[in-house]
Every structure is written in structure tokens, then in C-alpha cells.
Amino acid sequence: MTLDSLLILSAAVFCIGLYGILSKTNIVSTIMSIELMFNGIIIAAVSFSRFTPSALLMNNSSDVSSFALNTALSGHVFGVFIISIAAAESALALALVFVMFNKKSSVDIVDFNELKG
Amino acid sequence: MSGNFFIDITFWVVSFLIILGSVYVVTARNIFRGAIGLSFVFICVAIIFFLLNAEFLGVVQILVYVGAVSVLIAFAVMFIKDVVDGSKYSKYRLLSAFLCSFLFFVLIFISQVTEWNSMDSIENEDALAGLEGFYFEESESGSILIKKAEVLSDGVNKGVFINSTLSIGSSLISNFLIPLQVIGFILISALIGSLTIIRQRRKQ
Numbered sequence: 156m157t158l159d160s161l162l163i164l165s166a167a168v169f170c171i172g173l174y175g176i177l178s179k180t181n182i183v184s185t186i187m188s189i190e191l192m193f194n195g196i197i198i199a200a201v202s203f204s205r206f207t208p209s210a211l212l213m214n215n216s217s218d219v220s221s222f223a224l225n226t227a228l229s230g231h232v233f234g235v236f237i238i239s240i241a242a243a244e245s246a247l248a249l250a251l252v253f254v255m256f257n258k259k260s261s262v263d264i265v266d267f268n269e270l271k272g
Numbered sequence: 273m274s275g276n277f278f279i280d281i282t283f284w285v286v287s288f289l290i291i292l293g294s295v296y297v298v299t300a301r302n303i304f305r306g307a308i309g310l311s312f313v314f315i316c317v318a319i320i321f322f323l324l325n326a327e328f329l330g331v332v333q334i335l336v337y338v339g340a341v342s343v344l345i346a347f348a349v350m351f352i353k354d355v356v357d358g359s360k361y362s363k364y365r366l367l368s369a370f371l372c373s374f375l376f377f378v379l380i381f382i383s384q385v386t387e388w389n390s391m392d393s394i395e396n397e398d399a400l401a402g403l404e405g406f407y408f409e410e411s412e413s414g415s416i417l418i419k420k421a422e423v424l425s426d427g428v429n430k431g432v433f434i435n436s437t438l439s440i441g442s443s444l445i446s447n448f449l450i451p452l453q454v455i456g457f458i459l460i461s462a463l464i465g466s467l468t469i470i471r472q473r474r475k476q
Contacts, residue, residue, distance in 0.1 A: 156283040156323065158388055164287045164320075166379035168294050168313075170372040175298030177368030183303055183348045184359045187310050190341060191294055194317050197329070205324045207389045212399040223399070225443040228436060232443050234321075234329045238336050239455050243462035245341045249348050250466035256351040265362070 161202035168195035182255065182262045186248045193241045197234045204230020283323055290316045303359045304349050311342040328437045 168191055175188030204227070211223035252262055259266055293313040300306040314337040321330035352358045444452050 156280055159384060160283070160287070161320075161324075162383040163380055164290065166376055166383065167291050170376040170379070171291070171294040171298055173375065174368055174372040177371070178361050178365040179298070179359060180362045181303060181352070181359050183345065183352060184298070184306065186348065187297055187306060187345060190310060190337070190345075191297060191313065194313065194337075197333075198317060198320060201321060201324050201326045201329060203388075205326070206391060208391055208394050208399075210389075212394055212396060213389065222447065225439055225447050228439045228443055229447075231326050231329050231436065231440050232448050234326070235332060235440070235444075236448075236451060236455055238329075238332055239459060242336050242340055243459050245344050247462050247466045247469075249344050250469040252348045252351055254469055261353075262351050263360075 158202055158206040161206075162199060165195045165199040165202070168192075168198065180263050180265050182248075182252055182264055185264070186245060186252075189248075190241060190245065193237055197237050200230040200233045200237070202230075204228060204233075279323055283320070286316050286319045286323075290320070301359055302356050303352055304346075304355050306359060307342065307345050307349055310345065311338055314338045314342065325436065328440055 172188045172191030172195060175191065176185050179185055179188065209223065209226040209229065211226055255262055255267065290313055293309050293316065296309040297306045297313065300309065314333065318330045318333040318338070321327075321333055349355060
């Protein structure tokens with residue numbers, strides 16, 4: 156378990172999610188692929204936090220403040236933020252699916268191309 | 273070394289399962305099976321977090337993703353008329369497959385070429401002591417300094433934080449206070465926004 160293998164895993168999950176977004180027409184499949192992409196990003200953030208030190212801790216001469224020590228866990232905090240954004244986004248997406256279904260009783264994004272020029 | 277060996281085995285098995293599950297999510301014709309596969313991927317990612325010593329994030333992942341987001345997606349599946357054959361491909365399938373594999377190789381190339389800092393390059397003893405939990409805080413003219421309290425024990429894995437939940441909590445209310453408030457605002461606005469979208473207009 157090295158940083159390289161974790162980054163490859165994260166890139167794989169991200170790209171599979173991107174492929175799902177681009178290649179599916181069903182809105183629920185698209186939402187599921189967005190969640191996959193979020194997961195890939197969180198894996199990258201946490202593995203950076205685990206394997207690479209913050210620049211404030213590399214300084215050999217000076218004393219270490221608790222501010223510098225807390226920056227070592229920035230990846231975890233970013234993960235918490237991404238998870239809360241993803242929760243808000245999926246709640247909003249469910250509302251949008253509801254409205255789409257009410258309008259045309261279909262959740263296929265091909266049916267919703269009124270803005271196409 | 274045996275502990276490391278088992279961690280490596282678990283990591284490879286779980287990452288294989290994650291990639292397999294992700295491919296299943298984006299290729300399954302039955303959309304409900306895709307949602308089940310998605311919650312399986314979430315659980316496997318939580319296992320990866322536990323392996324990375326991010327216990328708090330793993331628990332939050334299980335609570336929020338497996339507990340809430342999967343249930344929301346299962347609700348969304350109810351709006352689909354033909355669940356069994358509902359997930360169709362668009363006409364840009366081959367183009368997007370080519371684009372995503374190209375992006376994947378670019379990302380791998382960048383991550384291999386870049387030289388990342390390593391945890392082994394930390395030489396500041398106070399920093400090492402602080403990361404391993406052996407420290408006490410000393411207030412000195414307003415700023416809080418970390419002093420080494422004990423001799424470091426051998427064999428401690430660098431980058432493993434003792435009591436990471438405490439550190440995440442203190443980060444959230446010191447370094448990341450403004451982003452935390454912004455996240456709260458975003459959650460409130462998403463809540464109000466989704467209620468406003470769903471609310472049926474009264475027919476006049």
C-alpha cells in the first residue's frame with residue numbers, strides 16, 4: 156500500500172465515474188456515477204494526508220505549533236467536507252429527479268433537451 | 273512485518289473489489305443492481321479509509337454514504353419505469369470511453385512522474401513527537417508551542433496519528449472555521465432548495 160497504488164486506484168474510480176456520466180442517459184445512473192467520482196477524490200485526499208507531510212512540518216529549525224500539527228490532517232477534513240457536499244448534492248438531485256418525473260413522466264435526459272439550439 | 277503483509281493483501285483485494293464494483297455500477301443494465309453495487313463500493317472505500325488510519329472518515333463514510341446517500345438513490349430508482357432495462361447508453365459511448373481512458377493514463381503518468389514528499393523526510397523531532405501523540409502544549413507569549421514529552425517509541429508507523437478524531441475536531445474549529453460555516457450554509461440552502469423544488473404549487 157503505497158501512495159502510487161492509492162493514486163492509481165483513485166484515478167481509476169474517478170475515470171470510471173466520468174465514463175458513467177458521459178455514456179449513460181438515465182439521470183439516476185448519472186447521479187450514481189457522480190458519487191463514484193466523489194469517492195475517488197476522497198481516496199486521493201486521504202492518501203495524500205497519510206503519505207505526504209505538510210510543508211509546515213518539514214522545517215527542521217523552528218518549533219512546531221499546534222496549527223502546523225493540525226495541517227497534517229487537512230486531507231481528512233477535506234474528506235469530511237466532500238462527504239457533506241455529496242450528501243447535499245444527492246438530496247438536491249433527488250428533488251430534481253422528482254420534478255423531472257412530474258413534468259414528463261420520464262427520467263431520461265434525452266427527453267429534456269429543450270435548451271438545445 | 274506480518275502486520276504490513278496483511279494490510280497489503282487486504283488493500284489489493286479491496287481495491288480490486290472497488291474497481292470491479294465501479295465497473296459494475298456503470299455497466300449494469302438493471303439500475304437497482306447498480307445501486308446495490310454502489311453501496312458495496314462505498315463500504316469497500318470505507319475499508320480503505322480504515323487501512324489508511326482515517327477511522328473518523330471511515331465511520332462518516334459508512335454513516336453518510338451507505339446510510340443516507342444509498343437510501344436516497346434507492347428512492348430515486350422508484351421513479352424509473354423499467355428498472356430491469358432502464359440504464360441505456362447514449363450515442364457518445366465509444367467517444368467517452370476513449371476520453372476517460374486517455375484521462376486515466378494522463379493521471380497515472382502525472383502521479384508517477386511527480387516526486388511527492390515522503391513522511392520519512394520529516395526530521396523535526398518535535399513534529400514527529402506531535403504526530404505520534406507524545407506532546408504537550410506550552411503557551412509562550414500568545415502562541416502555542418509543541419514540546420516533546422517523551423522519548424519516541426520504536427517501530428511507530430510514520431504518518432499514523434494518535435487520536436486523529438481530536439485533531440480533526442480542533443482543525444475544524446481553528447484552521448477550517450470559515451469553510452465549516454460555508455458548508456453549513458450550503459447544507460441549509462440545499463435543504464431549502466430541494467423543499468422549494470419539490471413543493472407543489474397550489475392551483476389557483
